[in-house]
Each structure stands twice: as C-alpha cells, then as structure tokens.
Amino acid sequence: MIRLKVNGVARQFNGDPAMPLLWYLRDLLQLTGTKISCGIGICGTCTVHVNGEALHSCVTTMRQVADKEILTIEGLSTNGDHPVQKAWIDVRVPQCGYCHSGHIMQAVALLKKKPKPTDRDIDEAMHGNICRCGTYQRVRQAIKLAAGVKS
Amino acid sequence: MNKVDLASRRGFLGGMFSASALVLAAEVMPARAADKIQTAEPPWQPSVYLGIETDGSVIIIAHRSEMGQGSRTTLPMVAADELDADWTKVRIEQAIGDPRYGRQDTDGSRSIRDFFLPLREAGATARLMLIRAAAQQWGVPPSECASNLHTIVHQPTQRRLSYGELVATASTLPVPKKEELQLKPKSAWRHIGKGVPSYDIVSMGNGKAIFGMDVRVDGMVYASIEHPPVFGGKIRSLDDTEALKVPGVSRTVRIAPFTPPAGYQPLGGVAVIADNTWSTFQGRKKLRIDWDNGPNETYNSDEYRKELEATVHSACKVLRNEGDVDAGFAQGGKIVEADYYVPLLAQAPMEPMVAVADYRDGKLTAWAPVQSPQWVQEYAAKQLGIAKEDVTCHVPLLGGGFGRKDKPDFVLEAAVLSKELGKPVKVVWTQSDSIKFSYYNASCALYMKAALDDKGRPTAWLQRSAFPPIPSTFILNAVYGDAGHLGQGWTDIPFEIPNLRVENGPAKPHVRIGWMRSVAAIYQVFAIACFADELAHLAGRDPLDYLLDLIGKPRILDLKKTEYPNFGAPYDLYPIDTGRLRRVTELVAEKSGWGKRKLGKRSGLGIAAYQNTLSYVATVVEVAVDDQGNIRIPRVDTAVDAGLIVDPDRVRAQMEGSAVFATSIVRSGEITATNGVINQSNYHDYRVARISEAPYQTNVYLVDSDAPPTGVGEPGIGPFVAAFCNAIFAATGKRIRELPIGKQRLV
Numbered sequence: 001m002i003r004l005k006v007n008g009v010a011r012q013f014n015g016d017p018a019m020p021l022l023w024y025l026r027d028l029l030q031l032t033g034t035k036i037s038c039g040i041g042i043c044g045t046c047t048v049h050v051n052g053e054a055l056h057s058c059v060t061t062m063r064q065v066a067d068k069e070i071l072t073i074e075g076l077s078t079n080g081d082h083p084v085q086k087a088w089i090d091v092r093v094p095q096c097g098y099c100h101s102g103h104i105m106q107a108v109a110l111l112k113k114k115p116k117p118t119d120r121d122i123d124e125a126m127h128g129n130i131c132r133c134g135t136y137q138r139v140r141q142a143i144k145l146a147a148g149v150k151s
Numbered sequence: 152m153n154k155v156d157l158a159s160r161r162g163f164l165g166g167m168f169s170a171s172a173l174v175l176a177a178e179v180m181p182a183r184a185a186d187k188i189q190t191a192e193p194p195w196q197p198s199v200y201l202g203i204e205t206d207g208s209v210i211i212i213a214h215r216s217e218m219g220q221g222s223r224t225t226l227p228m229v230a231a232d233e234l235d236a237d238w239t240k241v242r243i244e245q246a247i248g249d250p251r252y253g254r255q256d257t258d259g260s261r262s263i264r265d266f267f268l269p270l271r272e273a274g275a276t277a278r279l280m281l282i283r284a285a286a287q288q289w290g291v292p293p294s295e296c297a298s299n300l301h302t303i304v305h306q307p308t309q310r311r312l313s314y315g316e317l318v319a320t321a322s323t324l325p326v327p328k329k330e331e332l333q334l335k336p337k338s339a340w341r342h343i344g345k346g347v348p349s350y351d352i353v354s355m356g357n358g359k360a361i362f363g364m365d366v367r368v369d370g371m372v373y374a375s376i377e378h379p380p381v382f383g384g385k386i387r388s389l390d391d392t393e394a395l396k397v398p399g400v401s402r403t404v405r406i407a408p409f410t411p412p413a414g415y416q417p418l419g420g421v422a423v424i425a426d427n428t429w430s431t432f433q434g435r436k437k438l439r440i441d442w443d444n445g446p447n448e449t450y451n452s453d454e455y456r457k458e459l460e461a462t463v464h465s466a467c468k469v470l471r472n473e474g475d476v477d478a479g480f481a482q483g484g485k486i487v488e489a490d491y492y493v494p495l496l497a498q499a500p501m502e503p504m505v506a507v508a509d510y511r512d513g514k515l516t517a518w519a520p521v522q523s524p525q526w527v528q529e530y531a532a533k534q535l536g537i538a539k540e541d542v543t544c545h546v547p548l549l550g551g552g553f554g555r556k557d558k559p560d561f562v563l564e565a566a567v568l569s570k571e572l573g574k575p576v577k578v579v580w581t582q583s584d585s586i587k588f589s590y591y592n593a594s595c596a597l598y599m600k601a602a603l604d605d606k607g608r609p610t611a612w613l614q615r616s617a618f619p620p621i622p623s624t625f626i627l628n629a630v631y632g633d634a635g636h637l638g639q640g641w642t643d644i645p646f647e648i649p650n651l652r653v654e655n656g657p658a659k660p661h662v663r664i665g666w667m668r669s670v671a672a673i674y675q676v677f678a679i680a681c682f683a684d685e686l687a688h689l690a691g692r693d694p695l696d697y698l699l700d701l702i703g704k705p706r707i708l709d710l711k712k713t714e715y716p717n718f719g720a721p722y723d724l725y726p727i728d729t730g731r732l733r734r735v736t737e738l739v740a741e742k743s744g745w746g747k748r749k750l751g752k753r754s755g756l757g758i759a760a761y762q763n764t765l766s767y768v769a770t771v772v773e774v775a776v777d778d779q780g781n782i783r784i785p786r787v788d789t790a791v792d793a794g795l796i797v798d799p800d801r802v803r804a805q806m807e808g809s810a811v812f813a814t815s816i817v818r819s820g821e822i823t824a825t826n827g828v829i830n831q832s833n834y835h836d837y838r839v840a841r842i843s844e845a846p847y848q849t850n851v852y853l854v855d856s857d858a859p860p861t862g863v864g865e866p867g868i869g870p871f872v873a874a875f876c877n878a879i880f881a882a883t884g885k886r887i888r889e890l891p892i893g894k895q896r897l898v
Contacts (some may be wrong), residue, residue, distance in 0.1 A: 015398070016399075020429060027429070031358070032358070034358070035362070035364065035550065036428075037501045037502065038582045038833050039432075039581050039582055039583075040835070042834050043582075073357060074357070076357070077357070080353055085357060088356045089352050092352065092800055094352060095220070096218050096548070097219070097352075097355030097356075097360055098362055098501045099501045100355055101358050104356060122842070123842055126841075129841075130501065131501070132551050133219045133551060133808045134809070134812050134845060135804070135811075136841075136845045137846070137847070140842070
C-alpha cells in the first residue's frame with residue numbers, strides 16, 4: 001500500500017509499485033492534464049511537482065512517491081490564474097498546447113528557485129522540455145513576463 | 152462561388168443546436184468546379200455551419216482539425232466578425248467527420264485559403280437576416296437598420312434588438328441571395344486582421360483541454376502493438392506466455408499484415424491488451440516473436456542513398472524544359488556541379504499516435520486526433536467491411552500533427568481490435584513507435600549543374616532529383632514523384648534562366664513514405680536555394696543581389712508546358728508572381744540589416760526566399776559558431792506575403808515555429824535504416840531542437856496585402872533550411888550539401 005497526496009487529496013495505491021506516477025495520474029486518477037510523450041524522461045511533457053521539485057512523472061515510480069505530495073497542472077491554481085498560466089495566455093504561447101502542462105510546471109519550479117531568471121537560467125531550466133511546434137521564444141517571453149523581468 | 156442557405160437540422164448536425172436556433176450552412180465550391188457548372192444545379196454540399204440560439208449565443212462549427220495552427224479559432228472568428236457577433240458569446244463545436252462538411256483534410260496550409268470567403272458569406276448572410284427580422288418587427292425599411300455588436304439598431308430612433316430576440320423572426324425569412332450580401336468593409340472588421348486568442352488557450356494552460364491521448368470511454372481496454380520491425384514483415388511464431396503473466400494484461404491479439412500497397416492499413420503485429428496503458432507496455436517487452444522480415448530486410452539507407460545518387464547522375468524524366476540546356480552547357484563558361492542529400496525524416500509530434508474505437512452492431516465510433524476524419528470513415532469502413540456512413544469519427548485536439556496524423560493507420564488498428572474484442576479499445580503508441588513506424592518524409596538525392604557566364608550568372612541550369620514518392624504508399628510500383636509535390640519548388644523554380652531543365656528520377660520505397668510539414672519543399676528548396684548561394688559566392692557577388700538577379704524581373708511564371716497543380720488552386724487566381732517573391736526578399740533584406748550588420752567572429756548571415764502553398768517567404772538567418780563548432784542562432788528575420796492576414800499573431804507564431812522545426816531538420820533530422828530496421832527510437836537519437844538550440848529571436852514581417860489569403864503553416868520551412876545552411880557557409884566557409892549537419896565538422 002502506497003500513500004500519497006495528489007493536489008492536496010490523500011490517495012492510496014495498491015498496484016505495482018514499479019508503475020510510473022504518470023500512468024497512475026492519467027489512467028487511474030484520470031488527471032489527464034499531465035501528458036505522455038517520450039516515456040523515457042527526456043522531453044519534459046509529463047512534468048509534475050513532487051514535494052515541490054519538478055520531476056518527469058513518466059520515469060518516477062509509485063514506489064518513489066510514497067508519502068510524497070504531488071502537484072499536477074490541475075492543482076496549480078483554482079481558476080487557472082497562476083501568474084505563469086496568466087503569462088502563458090498573455091503571450092499566446094501554446095500552438096497545439098500538448099506539451100504546455102509540462103512547460104508550465106517546469107517554469108513554476110524555476111521561478112520558485114530563481115524569481116528573476118536570466119536567459120541562461122531559463123535555458124538551463126527549460127532545456128528538458130521539448131516543444132515540437134517550436135514555441136520556445138514565447139516560453140522565454142512568458143517566463144520573463146511572469147517574473148517581471150524585461151524581455 | 153459559394154452559397155449560403157438554411158441548414159436542415161436533421162441528420163448529422165445532431166444535437167449541436169436547439170430546435171429554435173437559426174442555423175445556416177455555407178456551401179463551399181472550389182472556383183474551378185463552379186466554373187464548370189453553368190446550367191446544372193450543383194449538388195448541395197454544405198460545409199460550414201453557424202447557428203444563433205434564442206439566448207443570443209452563437210455556435211460555429213469548426214470542421215477542420217486543430218493541431219496548433221489555430222484554424223479552430225481563426226475560421227469561426229472570421230464568421231463571427233462578419234456576423235458582427237460578440238466573440239464572448241461564440242461557442243465553437245468541433246465537427247465529426249462527414250463529407251457534407253466538404254474538405255476536412257487539414258493539410259496543405261489550406262484552411263484559411265479555402266474557407267475565408269465562405270465563412271464571411273455565412274456570417275454576412277446571418278447578419279442580413281437579423282437586420283431584415285428587426286426591420287420587420289419594427290415595421291421600418293431594412294436600410295435604416297444596421298448591426299452593432301450582437302444587436303440590430305434602428306438608426307433613426309436608436310431602438311435596439313439583440314440577436315437572440317431576433318432569431319425567431321429571422322428563422323421565418325428567406326435566405327438572402329449572395330448578390331444581396333454586403334460584406335463588411337475592411338475598416339469595420341473587429342477581429343479579421345487583428346486576431347483573437349485561441350479558443351482553447353485557457354484549457355491548454357490548466358490541463359482541461361482534451362487531446363486524443365486524453366479520450367476515455369466507458370468499458371474501454373488499452374492496447375499497445377508490437378509492429379513488425381521491418382516494413383512488410385510478418386509473424387513467423389509468437390510466444391506470449393510471459394506477456395500474459397504481467398499484472399493487468401488480459402490477452403494478446405494478432406493483427407493481420409497488410410495487403411500491399413500499405414496505404415492506411417495496419418502494419419500488422421501483436422497487440423497486448425490490458426486494463427491500463429503501462430501494463431500494455433510491460434506486456435510488450437515480454438513478447439517473444441520470430442519475425443519473417445520479408446524483402447525490405449535488404450534496405451540499408453546508406454546504400455540506398457548511393458542508388459539515389461547514381462540515378463540523378465544519369466538522364467531522368469524531364470518535367471520542365473526551357474531553351475536548350477545541353478547547348479547551354481556546350482557553349483562553355485564555368486561549369487558548376489553539386490550533389491545535395493536529405494535523409495528520411497519523421498514528424499515526431501509530442502503526442503504519439505493514439506485512438507479510441509468502439510465497434511458494435513456493425514458500426515464504428517472512433518475518437519482520434521486525426522487531420523482527416525473523413526479518411527477514418529473511408530478507410531476504417533474498408534478495413535472492417537462496413538459502410539463508411541456507419542463510421543463516426545470524433546476529433547479531439549491534436550497534440551501536433553505535422554502531416555503524420557493525416558494517416559489513420561493507428562485508428563484502423565483500434566477499429567480492428569475493438570471488433571475482435573467486442574469492446575472499446577484505446578490504442579496507444581509510444582513515441583518510439585511513432586518514430587519507428589512513421590510515414591516518412593522521403594530521402595532525396597539532388598544533382599545540380601549550372602553554366603555561368605563571365606559575370607557569374609547562369610546561362611544554363613539543370614536539376615535532377617530522386618526520392619521514393621508518396622504515391623508509392625498507395626500505388627504498387629509508383630516510383631516517380633507526383634506533380635503536386637514536385638510542384639513545391641522544383642518544377643516551379645522561379646529563377647530567370649534562359650536554358651533550364653528540371654528532371655526527376657525513379658526510386659522504389661522500402662518504408663512508408665508520407666508527408667511532413669512542407670514535404671518536398673524541404674529538400675527541393677534546400678538544394679535550389681543553397682546552390683544559388685554557392686553560385687553567388689563563386690561569382691564573387693553578394694548573395695542577396697545574386698538572388699534578386701536570379702529571381703529576375705517581376706513576372707508571372709509561365710508553367711503551361713509543365714504539369715503543375717498549384718496546390719489545388721486555379722493558376723489565374725493564384726499565379727506564381729516573382730514580383731511578390733522579390734518584395735519579400737527585399738523586405739527581409741532591409742529589416743534584417745543585410746550588408747549593414749556588424750557580426751562577430753565566425754558569425755554569418757544566410758538568405759533564401761521561396762514560394763510554397765501559394766505564400767511567399769524570405770528568411771535571413773544569423774548563426775554564430777564557437778571554437779568547438781557549436782552553432783547558435785541569435786536572430787532570424789522572416790518576411791511573409793500570405794495575402795490578406797487574418798490573424799497576424801498566429802502567422803507570426805507559425806513562422807516562429809517553422810524556424811524551430813526547420814532548425815531540427817538542419818541540426819539533427821535523420822532517420823536511417825539498417826537491414827530494414829529503423830535505427831532511431833526517441834528524442835535522444837532523433838533529436839529535435841530544444842530551447843537553447845532554437846533561434847533566440849525570430850522577427851516576422853508581414854506584407855500588407857489584400858490578395859486572397861494563403862497558407863502559412865508550411866512555407867516557412869524551406870527558406871529557413873536553406874538560409875540556415877547558407878549562414879553556416881558565411882560563418883565558417885563550410886558548405887552544407889547534406890542534412891543534417893550532425894557530425895559534419897564546421898571548424
């Protein structure tokens with residue numbers, strides 16, 4: 001039995017502890033805001049917060065999240081009004097939108113550590129997040145907008 | 152010619168509108184077809200629906216697939232603007248696949264081009280009916296009434312009635328004829344030319360948007376499929392004992408191999424069925440399959456490249472011939488030859504292939520992120536042996552498409568499995584499956600030859616290409632390129648050269664060939680625009696001046712002697728106008744500070760310009776190369792003439808995205824095969840650009856134009872690929888003749 005909290009709600013998991021957190025969220029809890037892409041932890045699409053740290057949920061097992069607090073895009077804000085989410089809208093970042101839950105969760109984690117990130121900070125923090133539509137320029141712009149840093 | 156009429160509420164509109172709504176259908180007629188139909192009444196083919204409910208809400212159906220290009224928002228916005236509707240009161244409903252919507256296949260950068268005018272007419276028709284309804288209620292002439300943001304105003308008295316209040320009366324009125332419509336003047340547009348945020352932007356940012364991957368239906372099981380590793384392979388023997396021991400796995404199902412040509416049929420293989428996605432993946436790892444790989448086992452992409460190159464070094468099929476190239480070469484002058492090569496490429500959208508299908512009582516319902524739901528109807532029906540009217544395809548958001556999701560093979564897999572299992576099935580591909588079992592953009596060898604006069608200008612120009620063509624996926628033994636894809640920069644080379652010959656040679660496929668964003672323009676524009684840059688440097692001339700010289704005087708390209716489908720558009724309405732190509736080239740040169748910018752060590756600018764999907768794009772790329780040969784792209788400038796611009800921000804977004812997509816092609820885009828097996832498997836060995844590798848800043852300049860709007864999803868790719876490579880030459884002196892740059896040493 002694995003106990004954990006997902007977006008503030010206490011949960012129990014009785015399945016295979018080797019199951020990645022991603023599939024628990026998506027298939028069992030039906031929290032489909034967290035997306036799947038590479039499945040091997042190199043594209044960032046599945047990023048969630050585990051005890052405040054941005055992690056790739058596709059390679060994070062249920063065993064590893066026992067007694068941890070998970071935050072997904074659905075739990076980031078009540079009305080989608082987190083400053084990063086608002087900046088994403090203001091800059092019209094998404095194209096297809098599929099990878100953006102992951103981008104937003106990664107960006108939120110970055111701003112917690114570095115409230116005024118430089119270009120280099122952004123490059124380093126966002127390097128693990130792929131956007132095939134190619135919205136990187138606006139990702140950078142939106143992070144700066146959310147942080148109140150000049151573009 | 153387009154036609155707007157009241158839509159029958161029976162049938163496929165289903166429950167989208169209430170019984171009291173005013174619902175209009177706009178019929179979309181391709182201009183050419185309309186020309187032909189002079190006497191006979193054309194068949195009723197309503198394409199686009201717009202309805203107004205009595206509470207004033209406006210419902211507009213998006214019948215094209217949304218994959219990031221924005222047309223799910225932009226097309227309804229056009230209709231809403233002409234209706235003078237309050238955008239906050241507009242609800243967008245996504246259409247299911249149905250031929251009565253007209254062309255739903257979302258490809259070729261055609262959504263705005265094909266539907267801008269019909270949607271305006273639909274909106275204007277509804278507006279006129281509301282005006283007439285108000286006039287009738289007030290007992291005043293309609294000429295005294297006008298719309299003003301979801302209300303009709305009687306101008307002399309300033310009385311007002313809201314749209315919702317007018318629906319009942321408007322529904323009783325005859326639908327105005329097209330001649331009676333008054334489209335809004337440009338000055339009255341609220342949104343066209345300005346744009347609105349994506350209808351889905353909030354739900355994309357809070358996780359609530361439903362993509363294909365997120366679809367769930369009651370009672371469904373999950374399936375993951377082990378495909379034959381070699382195209383056309385078959386199962387010799389299967390041992391699924393260990394797979395069935397994986398918790399959650401219920402069974403395995405063999406999927407029959409396809410009957411050539413592959414088309415959209417499932418590739419075959421073994422499906423592992425489980426009660427969650429992860430267990431299907433685990434089960435797959437435990438399958439023991441002995442494959443009969445079949446004849447494509449001999450396919451090695453390195454050797455295949457040599458075959459393509461050998462083909463283009465001999466005479467091939469002539470597609471366009473002007474003057475006398477052989478005589479031109481015989482006259483002498485400096486002769487220049489170059490070989491270019493582009494490998495197979497995979498689209499690799501972030502969302503892997505996925506589909507849910509529910510077959511019961513001889514009917515199929517599918518939910519799938521596809522670019523063409525009508526093809527799901529057609530091909531799933533064929534696969535299952537049912538009527539296509541018995542296939543319903545719902546289209547959630549696509550997590551990227553780039554051409555791959557035009558092919559519904561993965562939906563057919565779900566359909567076959569649902570029929571076999573008697574319950575709804577969700578087929579989930581891994582990213583690895585998506586990369587290994589794509590319909591690849593063709594690998595292509597291109598041979599270029601020119602004779603230069605004493606000023607370095609070409610007097611004769613020969614170009615040959617060989618690539619396995621897209622038709623080979625659908626037609627046995629098709630080996631030559633089709634006119635449509637050859638017409639993406641190859642047959643329509645816009646340079647003014649007295650002796651010009653364009654050829655294409657045969658190539659047999661060993662994998663499924665399909666289309667990827669901008670398709671053949673990737674290799675065709677790469678070779679032509681880089682070769683032009685080579686000639687400029689050989690001539691000791693500025694590449695911009697040389698390019699303008701090659702484009703020549705403003706003229707309409709005469710392609711009468713060439714088979715040239717012009718992207719499905721009539722040539723007289725959308726001719727290739729070298730004046731427009733010149734203008735974007737001059738604009739980007741000016742805006743980028745070409746020839747005036749001070750650049751650092753091992754930095755350089757490259758330029759290229761081309762027409763694709765009827766839009767004209769010129770791009771200047773700046774690269775900076777460090778001592779280790781690592782490349783940065785500090786700045787990109789792109790000028791676009793896409794006719795009238797409906798949403799400037801989305802056009803910019805498409806150009807920014809094209810720059811990144813093309814960066815991936817040039818830096819690392821390469822699919823290879825060894826003994827028929829694709830070597831790449833995920834984003835680590837099929838690398839795509841990350842934030843630090845992408846252009847830091849892409850500036851987009853839009854030509855102000857009232858020409859008919861044309862597509863912007865694809866035409867930015869080719870010019871960027873070539874301009875990037877030309878910039879690398881400017882920075883390092885290293886000429887890029889094959890893609891990707893990959894391991895090529897730059898310093």
